[in-house]
Amino acid sequence: xxxxxxxxxxxxxxxxxxxxxxxxxxxxxxxxxxxxxxxxxxxxxxxxxxxxxxxxxxxxxxxxxxxxxxxxxxxxxxxxxxxxxxxxxxxxxxxxxxxxxxxxxxxxxxxx
Amino acid sequence: xxxxxxxxxxxxxxxxxxxxxxxxxxxxxxxxxxxxxxxxxxxxxxxxxxxxxxxxxxxxxxxxxxxxxxxxxxxxxxxxxxxxxxxxxxxxxxxxxxxxxxxxxxxxxxxxx
Numbered sequence: 287x288x289x290x291x292x293x294x295x296x297x298x299x300x301x302x303x304x305x306x307x308x309x310x311x312x313x314x315x316x317x318x319x320x321x322x323x324x325x326x327x328x329x330x331x332x333x334x335x336x337x338x339x340x341x342x343x344x345x346x347x348x349x350x351x352x353x354x355x356x357x358x359x360x361x362x363x364x365x366x367x368x369x370x371x372x373x374x375x376x377x378x379x380x381x382x383x384x385x386x387x388x389x390x391x392x393x394x395x396x397x398x
Numbered sequence: 399x400x401x402x403x404x405x406x407x408x409x410x411x412x413x414x415x416x417x418x419x420x421x422x423x424x425x426x427x428x429x430x431x432x433x434x435x436x437x438x439x440x441x442x443x444x445x446x447x448x449x450x451x452x453x454x455x456x457x458x459x460x461x462x463x464x465x466x467x468x469x470x471x472x473x474x475x476x477x478x479x480x481x482x483x484x485x486x487x488x489x490x491x492x493x494x495x496x497x498x499x500x501x502x503x504x505x506x507x508x509x510x511x
Contacts, residue, residue: 392441
């Protein structure tokens with residue numbers, strides 16, 4: 287089934303640890319995104335990539351980094367996790383010409 | 399300043415009771431307005447894209463409409479399975495983030511039998 291796969295589904299992480307959230311799509315979409323979703327704040331853009339080899343910062347990029355080595359993969363790394371990064375993280379993709387995003391099922395991350 | 403504001407935050411309807419959700423936006427050059435549905439514990443699911451004032455899109459019991467300042471998601475004779483959070487989103491004014499979207503905080507809809 288075409289779509290986006292995120293891993294892990296959930297994770298409890300000690301503060302100060304490094305963590306990479308994985309995201310893979312099989313639709314050959316050019317653009318990919320990472321959002322975090324928090325109660326009362328909605329979905330906020332962390333980083334985006336319009337095409338393989340390029341990335342950009344969104345609304346809340348501090349403490350996060352991304353890479354886009356190929357079309358299919360867009361990992362999100364927390365270099366040194368802090369409790370405020372406790373959230374649900376969604377990866378999404380879209381065709382360059384617009385249209386709706388396809389979202390993954392999310393990663394629920396708890397930093398303790 | 400929020401570019402997308404949704405109202406109400408929560409809405410409870412009885413099965414068959416039609417209503418509308420509102421999404422107002424403040425971007426100057428609209429490059430599309432998107433509606434999504436999100437079920438608990440899942441990622442948002444794309445519903446509609448609207449591009450110009452007067453445009454309408456329909457899917458089952460849902461109809462989305464667009465004016466120059468806002469969009470409405472009309473729900474006709476809803477069923478319990480329509481219960482979900484409905485999200486509205488627009489691309490920001492600045493073009494630097496490409497195709498990224500700014501999302502509203504959503505309307506949580508509960509339809510009771």
